[in-house]
Amino acid sequence: MKIVKRNINNLELYYMPNTKFKTIDVAFVFTNELNPQEINERNFLSEILMESTHKYNNPEKMSLACDNLYGLDKTCNFHTVGNVSITTFMIRTINDKYLDESNIFSLSLDLLLEIIYRPKLHKCLIPKKSVNELLIQTEELMLSIKQNKNAYTYYQFMREYTRNNQDRIAIFPEMRYLNQVSNKTVSDCYQKMISEDKLQIFIAGDFDFTLMDQLIQEKLSFLVSKTDLSFDYKSEFVSSTNINEVIEKSSNGQTRVFIGYYLNFDYNKKNALIMSLFDELFGGFEKAKLFANIREKLQLSYYVYSRYNEDSNLFFVNLETNKEQTQKAIDEVAKQLQDCQNGDIDDELFNQAKQNLIKRLDSALDSQTKLLLHNIIGYLRYKSVFDLELRKQEIRDIKKEEVINLIQNIKIDTTYVYTNEE
Amino acid sequence: MEKKYILKDEIIYQEKLENGLTVYIHPKTKFVQTFASLQVNFGGRDFKYYRNNQLINLPQGTAHFLEHMLFENNGNTLSDFFIKNNADINAYTSRRLTSYYFSTQDNFLELLNKLLDNFVDYNFNETSIQKELKIISQELSMSDDSDEIKAYKSLLKLMYKDESIYEDIGGSKKTIKTINKDILKQATDHFYHPENMILLVTGNVNPETVIENLKLHQFVTKTWSEYTPVTREANITDKGRHHFTKINKKLDTNIIEIGIKIPEFLFNRTELEHNIVTNPFFSMIFSPSSKLYKVLKKKKLYNFSFSASPVIEDDYGFFNISVETQKAKLFIKTIKELLEDLPNLTFEEEIFKAYKRAEIGRSIKAFDDVKQSHLLIKKLLNDNIDIYSFVEKSKNITFDDFKFYQEIFTKNNIYLVEYLQ
Numbered sequence: 001m002k003i004v005k006r007n008i009n010n011l012e013l014y015y016m017p018n019t020k021f022k023t024i025d026v027a028f029v030f031t032n033e034l035n036p037q038e039i040n041e042r043n044f045l046s047e048i049l050m051e052s053t054h055k056y057n058n059p060e061k062m063s064l065a066c067d068n069l070y071g072l073d074k075t076c077n078f079h080t081v082g083n084v085s086i087t088t089f090m091i092r093t094i095n096d097k098y099l100d101e102s103n104i105f106s107l108s109l110d111l112l113l114e115i116i117y118r119p120k121l122h123k124c125l126i127p128k129k130s131v132n133e134l135l136i137q138t139e140e141l142m143l144s145i146k147q148n149k150n151a152y153t154y155y156q157f158m159r160e161y162t163r164n165n166q167d168r169i170a171i172f173p174e175m176r177y178l179n180q181v182s183n184k185t186v187s188d189c190y191q192k193m194i195s196e197d198k199l200q201i202f203i204a205g206d207f208d209f210t211l212m213d214q215l216i217q218e219k220l221s222f223l224v225s226k227t228d229l230s231f232d233y234k235s236e237f238v239s240s241t242n243i244n245e246v247i248e249k250s251s252n253g254q255t256r257v258f259i260g261y262y263l264n265f266d267y268n269k270k271n272a273l274i275m276s277l278f279d280e281l282f283g284g285f286e287k288a289k290l291f292a293n294i295r296e297k298l299q300l301s302y303y304v305y306s307r308y309n310e311d312s313n314l315f316f317v318n319l320e321t322n323k324e325q326t327q328k329a330i331d332e333v334a335k336q337l338q339d340c341q342n343g344d345i346d347d348e349l350f351n352q353a354k355q356n357l358i359k360r361l362d363s364a365l366d367s368q369t370k371l372l373l374h375n376i377i378g379y380l381r382y383k384s385v386f387d388l389e390l391r392k393q394e395i396r397d398i399k400k401e402e403v404i405n406l407i408q409n410i411k412i413d414t415t416y417v418y419t420n421e422e
Numbered sequence: 423m424e425k426k427y428i429l430k431d432e433i434i435y436q437e438k439l440e441n442g443l444t445v446y447i448h449p450k451t452k453f454v455q456t457f458a459s460l461q462v463n464f465g466g467r468d469f470k471y472y473r474n475n476q477l478i479n480l481p482q483g484t485a486h487f488l489e490h491m492l493f494e495n496n497g498n499t500l501s502d503f504f505i506k507n508n509a510d511i512n513a514y515t516s517r518r519l520t521s522y523y524f525s526t527q528d529n530f531l532e533l534l535n536k537l538l539d540n541f542v543d544y545n546f547n548e549t550s551i552q553k554e555l556k557i558i559s560q561e562l563s564m565s566d567d568s569d570e571i572k573a574y575k576s577l578l579k580l581m582y583k584d585e586s587i588y589e590d591i592g593g594s595k596k597t598i599k600t601i602n603k604d605i606l607k608q609a610t611d612h613f614y615h616p617e618n619m620i621l622l623v624t625g626n627v628n629p630e631t632v633i634e635n636l637k638l639h640q641f642v643t644k645t646w647s648e649y650t651p652v653t654r655e656a657n658i659t660d661k662g663r664h665h666f667t668k669i670n671k672k673l674d675t676n677i678i679e680i681g682i683k684i685p686e687f688l689f690n691r692t693e694l695e696h697n698i699v700t701n702p703f704f705s706m707i708f709s710p711s712s713k714l715y716k717v718l719k720k721k722k723l724y725n726f727s728f729s730a731s732p733v734i735e736d737d738y739g740f741f742n743i744s745v746e747t748q749k750a751k752l753f754i755k756t757i758k759e760l761l762e763d764l765p766n767l768t769f770e771e772e773i774f775k776a777y778k779r780a781e782i783g784r785s786i787k788a789f790d791d792v793k794q795s796h797l798l799i800k801k802l803l804n805d806n807i808d809i810y811s812f813v814e815k816s817k818n819i820t821f822d823d824f825k826f827y828q829e830i831f832t833k834n835n836i837y838l839v840e841y842l843q
Contacts, residue, residue: 020452022790059710059719067776070783094783133722140725143675144746149567252672253567254560286501299556302564320564352505359508362527366453366792 001204001371003385008216011223015212016204016375021368022098024105024205027090028116029376030197033231034085036167039078039174040138040181041189042087046076048130048186049089054118069108070094074115080170081311081380082235082267087193088376089116092369095206105207109219117194117222125187135181138173149418153256154318157416160246161260161316164238169312199225200379204372233381235267235313244414251420255326259317259333260414265406267313269382270394274406275315277398279308281345281353282336283317288353289336294319300329311377315410323419330415343404350400358392423633426810432789434799434809435629441642442617442649446809447629448799450792456530456625457796459523460537461804464488464613466517466591471652473612478652481600483558483593484609486515490558491606492522494550495540503536511537515591517735519804525793530627531635538641541619544610546603559595569670569677569841574744577679577839580666581740584657616641617649620803624796656737658686666839676750677841680757682741685835688826689739696739697805698815699823700732702777704741706824707764711773714760723753736806741827750842758838764831769821778817785813 006013056062066072073092080086093108120127145151155171162169166176201220203212239262265271283290283306294304304319321329364370371386378386424436435447469482492513493500504511509526526533565571578588592598623632636642660683684696708715708730718724727746733739747753788798802809 022786060716063710064773064776067773067780069779071780071787072783073787092787094786098786136722137725140675140727140746140748143748144727146674147569147677147746251567253565254563285505287505295557296553299553299560302557302560321560322563355508359527363455366455 001365003375004209006209006213006216008213009221009223011216011220011225012198012200013216014200014202014375015207015209016202016368016372017206017209018204018368019206021205022095023092023368024095024108024203024207025090025092025368025372026109026112026204027088027202027372027376028112029200029202029380030087030089030193031084031200031380032192032197032229034080034083034168034170036170036174037177037180038085038189038192039170039172040178041186042078042085042193043172044131044134044181044186045126045190045193046078046087047134048126049115049119049190050074050076051130052120053114054120055114057120065111069104069111070099072108072111074112076115078172079311081377082233082313083168083231084233084380085170086376086380087197090369090372097206106215106219109215113219119190121187126183126190128183131181131183131186135178138178142173149251149253149256153258153416153418156246156248156418157258157260157316157414160244160416161258161314161414163244163414164240165236168236169314196226198229199223200376202372202376204368235311237262237313239264239411239413243412246414247417247419249419249421251418253420254320255323255417255419256320257318257326257330257418258414258416259330259412260416261315262411262413263313263315264409264411271406272310272313273391273394274398274402275308275313276310277353277357277395278340278403278407279306279315280356281349281403282306282340284353285356287349289340289349290317290319290333293336294329294332298328298332300325300332304329304333326417326419330417334412337407337410341404341407341410343400345400345403347400350403354395354398357395361388361392361395364388423629428799428810429785429789429813432795435633437633439616439633439636439642441644441646442615443619443621443636443642445621445633445636446623446799446803447627447632448622448624448795449627449629450624450795451626453626453792454527455525455792456527456623456627457523457525457793458530458534458537458621458623459521459796459800460541461620461622461800462520462522462614463518463618464609465519466515466589466593467586467654467656468613468652469586469593471654473650473652478608478612480605480609481593482589482597483591484601484605485520485613486592487554487558487598487601488606488609489513489515489520489522490554491546491550492540494546494554496543496545497547498540500536500540504533507533509533516804517586517591521800525625530625531632534623534632535635535639538636538639541614541616542640542644544607544614546606548603551602551606555598555601558592558598562590562592562595562598569673570744570746573668573677573679573839573841576666576668576841577681577742577837580663580837580839581660581681581683582656582658582738583661586654586656587658587735587738612650612652615646615649617646618651622796622800622803624799625792654737658689658738660837664833664837668839668841669843670841671843673841673843675746675748676843677839678743678745678747678750678753679839680743680761681837682743682761682831683835683837684739684741684827684830688830691826694823694826695807695815696732696734697807698812699819700734700739700741700827702781702816702819703824703827704730704732706769706774706777707767709773709777711770713767714757717756717760721752721756723747723749723756734805750840754838754840758836761831761836762833765828767828769824774821778819781816785816
């Protein structure tokens, strides 16, 4: 799918034309330098703005409006990529070509603009009631997380793993600042988002460029947005000299283990791709080192996997096992990593991991939303379009030595074990 | 081969092969991926059933154990071939069935043949059985510390006497230890027959080529013995209690599970199409326009954990509401009042009309994605819903269809489980 940049009213606008899908996806992407004190507010905004607007001033009216637009899908989420905060508003609407009505796309776009630019306000601020309700819900959410051991252990592990990086890696809720949240701070954050964030707009689907240009001109003439930011994208991680070993003895079931690694190499496009390939062969599928040895050979665990988070350059392993076998499982993970660092990666596994990554990229062709998201992230990280063929070729070109060299720089940063008393 | 329409541009080809296997093919040639699912009508509930009028017992968890073993059949590791061909293969066992499924971008026929090779004959070695026993034991332990799962199981136990409804699909560590070669053979003999299976294919395929290929496969050409169907009986009466409370000081918050049972007389009226109607009915009940939603919101009883959905199996059905809350007493009092008032509820035409427009959009979107299409058709087949009339029927639901369900919201049918701090 090609991507075409348009220049209308000074907006950074991209069209992704295709005739494969019956829907049109629109994304408004707001970016700025991450401010850790805003993590709670930005998350709250993504909830509050989607629930009601000036015109649809309660959830009932909003829900009715979406249903009438043939079940318009609308989402808003906040996340971070390195030191960049991203708030993405997306709609997915049925293309008018497949309906008996001709204005559904136009009305859907109106609703998206209403959500972003005409929020429900009380005395010029986001209503106190909405913010207070979310604060109460967040308290309840934390209790639910604590009760759900998978969610809880992941949350606790991430807190430990990112302990030296709290100002760079956002985890919601950010407890340090939660008691400072008010409708004033949420409103300020909203104002900042619409006036100071960089805005990019992506539209994907089967549409006529000229008609879309006209529609954008007509509906977005009021928009004056920043198209550049005065900071560079960075992804840094601060580790400690000693391994951060945490054991929490409050489980009444299986032992859960997380191992977080410090990736002591420069974050760039090439290294991130090599690391993604290593992640795949280490713990990404059934023939990967971890699964083949820890589950299939030693039967220590039902699941074991590794995850490379390219957004924040984090890498961790997660498994669940019996208490008695915990150390054996941890040692085996270490052994498998050491073997890889020593060059013990056979060609079959290496090539299979490459094929898996390529296959996953190709499968994005079956989803307009996935392709759109690839492009959004591509622009944020590398200031370039997402070129599927190029990306596949880059994967094919990776040499085993490059992987082995890069992973020499991997060290354990944190081990988090959630186990029982006995 | 029968050719039938789901939507004006969505076609399904259907054929029953000589060996009894029913095949559904949904071509989506614009897409790069193809999905296939082979479903065996053998699930977690099948540890007691009748065959030739004789009651047969299997250890609980046999279907799930067999699902694991199929990947090691005849000394081969099934997933190896798929991985080498850049395909993904997996399986799951539900209460009613076992599903083996794969997706690929290339070599579809070769992969399909390989999958079917595994269903021609069965030979499991002792080493593999012992290995899977250990892995499954780990799997079963994974939910040991989940109070949410325990509360849900308590609700099922309160509503139904039949253990096939509330016991773990995978069995227990104790029951799976009794599974051996003979048990597995008995299970394959009784259930792994093409007549007791369906195959669904969605994606970039030519239906005729797929059928021609299937007709040449040993799985189809083999002479199968005549299939003897099994029958099942589930006791869906309750144990006379409607309320269960458990106090656990270690809980971080309270867990509430509510079940509203669809009474047997109503459930047996299959012409009501519970699977089609109960979803929109319950969605309307809890939509942001509903009284329930507004009251719960106003009293600050609605939070991230709240969920409400119908559970419709082929032998029982109920509406389920669950929440984790600090305000357990107030929540229970409020929701009980609201539920018991449901028979008096009137639906608004404007909201219902909008809901139907949304349904039209949802159908178009579901078929705009090859994986979603596959999952939707699979669900419809599993739920015994006529796939060809589903979209039309969904569009034509009326308030009258809801009335039957509204009337069941009485004390007699409401069950409550509370896990309190």
